[in-house]
Amino acid sequence: MFRDTMQCLLLAAVVLGGTGCATAPKPAPESAEVARQANDPWEGYNRGMYAFNTKVDKYIARPIGVAYDTVVPEVVQHRVTSFFSNLQEPRTMANQLFQGRPVGAARTLGRFVVNTTAGVGGMFDPASKLSLVKTEEDLGQTLAVWGWEDSRFFVAPLQGPRTVRDFLGGFGDKPLNPTGYIDDSGASMAVTLLNLGSMRSAALPMDKLRAEAPDEYAMVRDRWLASRKHQIAQRQ
Numbered sequence: 001m002f003r004d005t006m007q008c009l010l011l012a013a014v015v016l017g018g019t020g021c022a023t024a025p026k027p028a029p030e031s032a033e034v035a036r037q038a039n040d041p042w043e044g045y046n047r048g049m050y051a052f053n054t055k056v057d058k059y060i061a062r063p064i065g066v067a068y069d070t071v072v073p074e075v076v077q078h079r080v081t082s083f084f085s086n087l088q089e090p091r092t093m094a095n096q097l098f099q100g101r102p103v104g105a106a107r108t109l110g111r112f113v114v115n116t117t118a119g120v121g122g123m124f125d126p127a128s129k130l131s132l133v134k135t136e137e138d139l140g141q142t143l144a145v146w147g148w149e150d151s152r153f154f155v156a157p158l159q160g161p162r163t164v165r166d167f168l169g170g171f172g173d174k175p176l177n178p179t180g181y182i183d184d185s186g187a188s189m190a191v192t193l194l195n196l197g198s199m200r201s202a203a204l205p206m207d208k209l210r211a212e213a214p215d216e217y218a219m220v221r222d223r224w225l226a227s228r229k230h231q232i233a234q235r236q
Helices: 002-011 030-037 041-070 074-086 087-097 102-115 137-147 165-176 185-203 206-212 215-233
Strands: 153-156 162-165
Touching: 041 153, 041 185, 041 215, 074 102, 074 185, 087 102, 087 137, 087 165, 137 165, 137 215, 153 165, 162 165, 162 215, 206 215
Parallel strands: none
Antiparallel strands: 153 162
């Protein structure tokens, strides 16, 4: 239980956090109308959770990301990013099948096999040279393809921006993450720390943009929703 709690904390607010305030951001005067347009009827709760996640990020995730970026050479960072990206291929393949896209699933399986073997555990990407193009799918996208297109924005505790659909979909995707089957607690924690360092380091350039935003919460929400909508539209 302690290990699971620590892993959850270490993975907190990778996209959200960093430079936020200690209290919930104050909404702009037009916030209620913007929230309706963004399907954010729980804005009060979401702002409070955003502030909490930002605190966790400030004291845990961001320092790890800064240390990772400082200590780990850039070429090694690329290899680590590729390694964790390769571990997402089983999730993508399963969701392509759920979406009725067997050709895409076969291509993803090919990518995973080639990169796991010839790519040394996914640290390199020879599959792309074979025209096995990478895509990313998850259960949230699958549920959208099945008809759940519009879903309320929801800031998940220790996770960050989601919709209700994507939050619930995450539980279905969890068994498809190979790192969840590591039995050794030390190895599991090391992988979690490495993954967090890689993700939070990649998000560091966003810190200044968030800090300078007139309404940081609204900026993160709107950008995330727009990006998510684009992902789903591409797949449909």
